[in-house]
Structure formats: structure tokens, C-alpha cells
Amino acid sequence: MSKIAIVGRKDVYLGFKALGLNVIDARTASQAEQAIQELVAQEYAIIFVAESLAAELGGVIERYRKGATPAIVMIPDNRGSLGIARERVRKLVERAVGIDILSRKET
Amino acid sequence: MAVAQRVNATRMELLKQKKRLAMAKRGHKLLKQKRDELMHRFLELVEETRGLRERVEEKLARGFRSFLLARAEMSKEFMEEALMTGASSNGALRLRTESVMSVWVPRFDYSDRRDIYAYGFAATSAELDTALTIFQEVLPEMIKLAEIEKSLELLAEEIETTRRRVNALERVLIPQIDENIKRISMALDEMERSSRASLMRIKEIIHGEV
Numbered sequence: 001m002s003k004i005a006i007v008g009r010k011d012v013y014l015g016f017k018a019l020g021l022n023v024i025d026a027r028t029a030s031q032a033e034q035a036i037q038e039l040v041a042q043e044y045a046i047i048f049v050a051e052s053l054a055a056e057l058g059g060v061i062e063r064y065r066k067g068a069t070p071a072i073v074m075i076p077d078n079r080g081s082l083g084i085a086r087e088r089v090r091k092l093v094e095r096a097v098g099i100d101i102l103s104r105k106e107t
Numbered sequence: 108m109a110v111a112q113r114v115n116a117t118r119m120e121l122l123k124q125k126k127r128l129a130m131a132k133r134g135h136k137l138l139k140q141k142r143d144e145l146m147h148r149f150l151e152l153v154e155e156t157r158g159l160r161e162r163v164e165e166k167l168a169r170g171f172r173s174f175l176l177a178r179a180e181m182s183k184e185f186m187e188e189a190l191m192t193g194a195s196s197n198g199a200l201r202l203r204t205e206s207v208m209s210v211w212v213p214r215f216d217y218s219d220r221r222d223i224y225a226y227g228f229a230a231t232s233a234e235l236d237t238a239l240t241i242f243q244e245v246l247p248e249m250i251k252l253a254e255i256e257k258s259l260e261l262l263a264e265e266i267e268t269t270r271r272r273v274n275a276l277e278r279v280l281i282p283q284i285d286e287n288i289k290r291i292s293m294a295l296d297e298m299e300r301s302s303r304a305s306l307m308r309i310k311e312i313i314h315g316e317v
Contacts, residue, residue: 002202002215004250015174015235015242018190019219020199045202046215046253065264068204068213071257075249078171081164089156089259096149096263098270 002069003043007035008050012078021048029056036060036072045069050077051084114287116294124291128284135276142269145208149262156255163252166245173238180232189235200250210265212258217250219243 003022006013010025017023024039026032032053037060039047047070049057054074061072074085114120178186199219204211 002200004200011178012171012174014178014186014190015170015238016246018239019243019246021246045200045213046250048249048253065260068211068257068261069202071213071215071253073249073253073256076164076167078168078175080168085160085256089153089160089256092259092263093149093153096146096266098267 002045004046004048005039005044006048006050006075007032007039008048008053008075008077012050026050026053029053032057033060036064040064040070043069045071047072048075049073051075051082052077052079055082055084114291116291116298118295121288121291121295124284124287128281128288131276131281131284135273135281138269138273138276141208142266142273145210145262145266145269148207149259149266152255152259152262156252156259159248159252159255163245163248166241166248170238170241170245173234173241177232177234177238180234186235207258207262208265210261212261213254215250215254217247219246 004020005022005024006016007024007026009027010023013021013023022039022044024035026035032049036047036049036057049061049072051074054061064070064072074088076082114124181189199217201216201218203214203216205214206212
């Protein structure tokens with residue numbers, strides 16, 4: 001059985017506690033970083049992180065990029081989407097497709 | 108063009124280089140196929156994640172709105188208590204890994220039939236029910252999103268290294284071997300011509316003497 005956690009402001013994400021998720025209170029990037037490291041050590045499979053914190057967490061998120069788990073995913077908080085998660089996917093696409101996208105056609 | 112390593116101009120070496128060339132070309136073809144297939148899967152997932160993230164973000168926004176309203180109506184103690192009661196077990200998530208072109212990506216199976224309204228209705232607000240209903244609805248989609256975004260990360264990495272290998276074969280190794288083969292066969296031809304010329308010269312000398 002795998003575990004899921006949410007890292008962010010507790011008063012916002014508390015509702016997910018009823019669904020069995022572990023909600024870790026974090027208001028600053030350094031708190032979030034510490035929380036994520038502890039969660040990874042406890043083998044959480046999915047860690048949702050508030051997008052507003054994730055902006056400063058690039059390094060930690062990057063560190064756990066390899067391997068099938070943990071999946072660290074940004075989710076918006078009550079202030080709505082900041083577009084950081086989208087930007088991240090866009091960057092991935094850019095990296096994968098690269099500038100080779102046009103020359104790929106001719107081969 | 109990379110600096111070609113010096114190779115001996117012998118027939119043995121020529122055969123060896125030709126074998127290497129065939130191997131490199133085969134590897135190049137396979138890697139290119141791998142890259143294309145990875146790319147195909149990757150773009151499929153990109154397409155999938157786009158709509159999914161939008162849905163998740165929209166639902167979460169609605170959920171948070173209700174939840175914050177509920178929180179305003181209820182006392183903090185009641186709220187915590189109401190939510191704790193449901194949070195006994197943390198395990199409806201099953202993790203598998205699946206290989207996509209030898210990249211191991213996670214697959215999350217989530218099933219939750221738990222009664223989340225495990226609190227007394229007297230002290231809780233209706234908004235809380237609404238919020239939790241939305242959260243319960245959105246959670247499987249959030250988990251799907253986690254699965255897809257993680258897969259995207261892993262695939263992107265693999266695509267990048269595969270592309271690098273393809274490029275290395277295409278632009279460095281294969282031209283280098285080609286160059287080697289050309290040089291060896293030229294050297295061999297040159298040797299043959301010179302030995303023929305000297306044979307002809309020897310023949311002439313012998314004939315001239317007789």
C-alpha cells in the first residue's frame with residue numbers, strides 16, 4: 001500500500017485529511033523542503049506540493065526526478081493556479097522535443 | 108568532423124571497420140526507432156495532461172471555496188475532529204511500475220469507497236459536505252495527474268539521452284568509420300598500383316636484357 005501526502009498550508013488542504021491523505025503544514029519553502037525530505041524517507045509514493053511553495057523548491061523536486069516514485073506534483077491552493085506546473089510541463093516538452101523537432105521530419 | 112583515430116591500412120582492418128560500420132548503422136536505426144516511439148508516447152501523455160490539469164485545477168478551486176466557507180462557519184476544533192474521524196487508514200493506493208520502452212513509469216491504482224462523511228452532522232456545515240464531495244471526486248484525477256506528470260519527466264529524460272546517442276552515432280561514429288574505410292581502401296589501392304607498376308618495370312628490365 002502506498003501513501004499520499006500534501007505539503008502546504010494546513011488550513012487550506014485540511015479537507016483532504018478526510019480522504020486519508022497526510023497533510024503536512026508548511027508555510028515556507030524551507031519547511032516544505034524538510035517535509036518533502038521526510039516524506040520521501042517514509043516512502044510516500046505521491047507528494048502533492050502547493051504551487052505557491054513549489055516555485056522555490058526547484059532543487060528538491062529536481063533531486064527526486066529519477067525513479068518511478070516519489071511523484072512530486074504541484075497543485076494550486078485556494079488562490080488558484082499560478083501556472084508553474086504548466087510551465088514545468090512545457091519545459092519538459094521543450095527538453096524532450098528539443099530543437100530537433102523540425103530536423104526530425106527529414107530523417 | 109571528429110579526429111579519426113589512426114588505423115593500420117590492412118585488409119584485416121578494412122574488414123573490421125566494415126563490420127563496425129554495419130553494427131553502428133544497426134544501432135542507429137534501432138535507437139532512432141526507440142526515440143520515435145518514446146516521443147510518440149510522450150506527446151500522447153502531454154495531450155492527456157493538458158485537459159486533466161485544467162479539470163483538476165478548476166475542481167480544486169471550487170472545493171477550496173466551499174471548504175473555506177465551511178471553515179468560517181465552524182469552529183476549528185469541530186472541524187479538525189470531523190475530518191480526523193475519517194482519516195484512519197491511508198491505503199487505497201496501489202503502486203505498480205510499467206515499462207515504456209525500458210523506462211519504468213509508475214502506475215497508480217486508486218480505489219476509495221470509504222465513507223468520508225464520518226462525522227456528526229449536527230456540528231458541521233453543509234458546505235463541508237460539498238467541499239469533501241468535490242475533494243473526493245478530484246482526488247483520483249489528481250493521482251492520475253501525478254502518474255502522468257511523473258511519466259512525462261521520466262520519458263523526457265530518456266528521450267534526451269536517446270537523442271544524444273542517435274546524434275553521436277549519426278554525426279561522429281558513423282562518419283568516422285566511413286572515413287577509416289575510405290582511407291584504408293585508398294591506401295590498399297595505392298599499394299596495389301605501386302606493386303603493379305614495379306612488376307611492370309621489372310618485366311621490362313627482364314625483357315630488355317634478353
